[in-house]
Amino acid sequence: MFGKLKEKLKSWTQGLIKKAVVEEVEEEAKKKKEKPQKPEKQAKEKKGKIQEEKKEKKQSKRQEKKAEEIIQEIEQKEKAKEKIKSIEEHEYLEPAPKTFDKEERAISEKVIQDIKVEEEEKKGFFKKIFSGINKVKISEEDFEAYSGDLEMILLENNVALEVSDKIIKQLKENLVGKEFLKKEIEGQIRESLKDIIYNILIEPFDVIERIKDKKLAERKPYVILFCGINGTGKTTTIAKIGQMLKDKKLSYVLAAGDTFRAASIEQLKKHGSKLGVEVIAHEYGSDPASVGFDAIKYAEKNHIDVVLIDTAGRMHTEKNLMAQIEKVAKVCNPDLKLFVGESITGNDIIEQIKTFNQSVKIDGIILSKADIDEKGGTALSVGYTTEKPILYLGVGQEYKDLQKFDKNKFVESLGL
8 A cells, every 4th residue: 555655656746846847947938038127126026036935845845744744644544454453363352443434444344354365265275175185094993893783784684694705805805995085985885885796696698588599590499497495486486487478479388397296287277277378287296307398399399489397396405306306307408497486585595596506507596575575685695606697586476577687776676
């Protein structure tokens, strides 16, 4: 402020001097043109001129004094402003506006506003600094404390122990020693866990496409063998597969290979009647392998696309019955061997599926009762332990209640 005022005063005084010089030059030129005057008159004029010069000098002094007074007044106001600033910064006292005039009040308000702006800039600066360092690095000790709870949750949701160990080990590799933003760390852990689960699950293949490929290449029926323990809904699942084939305009025949369980043949014939398809059956106690063989020959003769072979449900611990299903697989040489198990079985299904896989080398899995499974760990476990894909999920009792297994939908359904 003072700098501008000083420049203004300097310019003003220079203008005054310039004007005075011009006037003096003009006066001298005027005098030269005038005639000589009498001594008395000249003396009188000279005296008046001297008086006029004295008067101008007094006026000039008064102007200089006035200029000094203006400068002093401005300096005083500037000191007042500095005092206000000092009070506001260091003593945090409210200014006393009633002691200031209008101009001083404006100065005070300007100083206060400048201080506020400066404080906001400081806050913004420190906010940027803290946001830059607001990261969390997960140590091994931190993870170990967290992993115990995670493992317990997985086990409670029917995830097999070996599968939960795999998940935790992989999660540890993904997280320990890595830095994450504090506000994003929970989301990062969840996404990492979802990726691990997704990669554990085997990508399912398209059964319909395989059937069509063989039909075009060999013109022979595509044979599917179904196996599993008692009470898993195996026969109903076969009927659902039949409905799916019918919807895809593929012909098929049913083979009643369960010659052991009472009423099993009647149950399959009932499904065949509803679906409008032929059921190949022998007497109870007959060789199930021969039933499957006859069904394949029937399909070849009648140009049928698919043969669905039912087998007796058996516990995986029953060696004689397990040997029997091995014989069925050897005689019929199926293109696809599917294990049907219940989603709600939990970890018991792991040993079941391992035994069946050793006997007949299963190709895929169908999980029934998935609509009442609130945990989801079974699907994760069977896929990992067998390295075989889950192909379908049974989600009800109707023929239409069969869903193709989708890895993405399954992971999302876990609610992570």
